[in-house]
Amino acid sequence: MEDASQLSNSQNDKAKDETTRPQYTMSGILHFIQHEWTKNELDRTRWEAERAEMQARIAFLQGERKGQENLKQDLVRRIKMLEFCLKQERAKNYRLTHNGEEPPSLEESPNENSAPSENSHLTADLDAYINDAGEAGGSFRQGRLLLKRYLEEIGYSEHIMDVRSFRVKNLLGLLPQADLPSSERLNGRKEKSDSNYSDSDDGHDDAALDADASKAFEEFDFLNNMDAKEKGSDDDWAGKGASFEKLIKQYKDDPKVKRRSRTSTEESEEKTSNDVQKNLETDVPPGIRSAIDAAAQEELPVRRQGRRSANFGYGNGNELDVALGMQDNDNMDIKDEFKDEDDDPNAQQVKWNIKVTLRSHLDSIRAMQFHPVEPVLFTASEDGLIKLWNLDQKKDEKHNSGGTELEPVYTFRGHKGPVLCLVLSPTGDHLYTGGIDGNICCFNVPSSNGDPFDSYDPRVLTETLTGHTDAIWSVAYHSSNSRLVSASSDSTVRLWEPGNGEPLIRTIGAPKSGILPTSVDFVSTETSHLLAAYTNCYAQIIDIDTGSTVMVFDFGAVTGSPTMNKIVSHPTMPLTLIGGEDRTIRYFDNTNGSIIHEAIAHVEGVSSLAIDPNGLYLLSGSHDGSIRMWNMEKRSCLQEISAHRKKNDSAVTSVAFHPSRSLIGSAGADSLAKVYVSGSN
């Protein structure tokens, strides 16, 4: 109570000159406490969001660190190996000069023929081998330890590389991905072939992964050839490597220990991926399946390889331990690292982190879209304005804005009242916006490097398309014939040709009375087809040439009649995604109108969807304040970002992918737009 009175005192001091209010009303105090509590809550959510961002950053940096440490260790071990080599040479020299004292198995002549005889001995008896080692002195044992570590190391570094390339691939999703696995393989090989032990690695790989046996044999052959060229003076080492390999093979042929090294994680992993495949086969119609398979083939090998190499490193250690009669020792920590990396799903995922918050709108932002090529963004807001942002903008000293923040380069004025939707032409030269005023404004897009305080050019607004009698909620641009489609709450969908004397070409009424169109998009695989979503849980494909319905999507049994807020076409497949007020994202097959998949995706209504240009990732925004990144193929959530605060019951209103850059964006009822970059930047 004392605190409260003090606080209200101080408040009153401030307000004393204004009015004389009752000093300590109960409701006043309660309200003050409530207010403070709200503030604290807000701060807390902000801190949590920051914390999550920082954690993602930390995880990434830790990964980087591991990679660096690993590289360092690798180099140190190589040095040690060379030292060991030298010691071996000296020991051999000694043995040669003291002939007879040494066991015949270790008597190695400089010529290549010695290797087979050595092998036959080694494969004959494990104990003998260890005894040999004992006789040869601690250095040999130490050498094997190093060898073991090194083998693990190869596996481990390969794993790291996989994680990285997977991450890069994931986040880019824009690069031709088919290249990556092969180039990665080459890298892996290069690293292996640097080592004299490489053939033993691959021999091991062969045996452990009999599923991939044939492929691995090819690798093996390839590497043997490479090694044969490289061997030269290190012949005896190559011989030893081969002997190890034989030893390991023999060990693995032993039924008792066979496959023990295969961890359950790999099995379950393979099982799940098989299940995924199976699901795809059962759920997806043929046309889509091939496309998904193609995507999956780009995706899966990398994952599998990463998994395999991790396991490979793991198994290698174990098996060598047993084969060489060694106990696990100081290598334990490395294995734990493997495990962590394997078990932690975040380690292999792309994380999007906020790059910039765009503050300039004064009321809820309703729509956003990136320029097709440039790092340029357009936002439309309930404050009646559309703003053009250049994300690469250099701070211009000409303006008296008093800040160092990113400011819009241009502000478009054309609508009376809230602007609700926007779309860019494929070149990014023209902008079309729809507003609550029922008009569509056609703008020429000014230079993204212009002066925000340039003089007004009325030619920027080229045309205003009038005809709708109520708010326009969605516009879509037909890429090939310069036509525009708009959806209005006057219940019609209209087709326009801007620049034509009579721009309105067709008016398409609602399929049922009482339902209103909410969202439109063109079908990527059939350019004369238009997707339209409606209130009351309805969506259809319309032929824009005739205005007739081609297909009505079958929602099945749905409780209530939730509005379908956003409809988007998959960029390459006859697949349609719809986000609904009922928190659900639904996948539809355009060929028969049936639901392929539906899932509750958010805590509150899904307001917006965006698909990356390759059709691999889906971004969704919701009035629960979060945006979520989804893997389209697995339909799993990869990341959630709490993005925007609520105004009334609205939060995130729009999400977007940059068509050609690794950028995503979100916009919200809190008047803010945010741009995110993937974690590696």
Next chain:
Amino acid sequence: MTAATENRTVRRNGPGTKRADWNNWSPLAFEEMDSALNIQQYIQQTIKANPADVATILTPPLDQDEGVWKYEHLRQFCIELNGLALLLQRECIPETCQQMTATEQWIFLCAAHKNPNECPAIDYTRHTLDGAATLLNSNKYFPSRVNIKEISISKLGSVARRVYRIFSHAFFHHRKLFDEFENETHLCKRFTTYVSKYNLMQQEHLIVPILPNQQQQQQTTVQ
């Protein structure tokens, strides 16, 4: 979904909402607005209820922090002034309005530029509104909409002074347009009451005779 959630009014202008249904939900008591942007919600709700009722619109909820209240009102003025700017784009062209003037007494320089510039009226209008939006969103001066720094309050006065010139230019040079806008929004009346109530501008600068006492004043000076 549970029955409780379904029964709750969802205050959201979702896609498909008709213009007539925009923000058309049962008013919420200020105490029940639990979002961070509750002041903006509250202001817009009272405007929606009756834009002519300036006194109610400008009456803060009990114990409302005055800084935030003034700040959010100024934001709202700038939002609605975009409507006036849109109308001015139609007929306020550099050929007729080469300078930003109201009465012939002053030529206003545009402060959006590093060196104040003698922009034509339409550019002054656009630049001033864009500059105001930037300033009101500035991380330096207004990093939070929940808590306004004392030092930033003074910025509100300069924003108010500049945007007021848009009213005065429209009133003295585009009277028909001004009346059309004012009849619908009562924005100049609300703005004049606001800056007077919170002493953001000096009375002699409020040259548009929109309030009853201002009109009397003008009549007495004319006589």
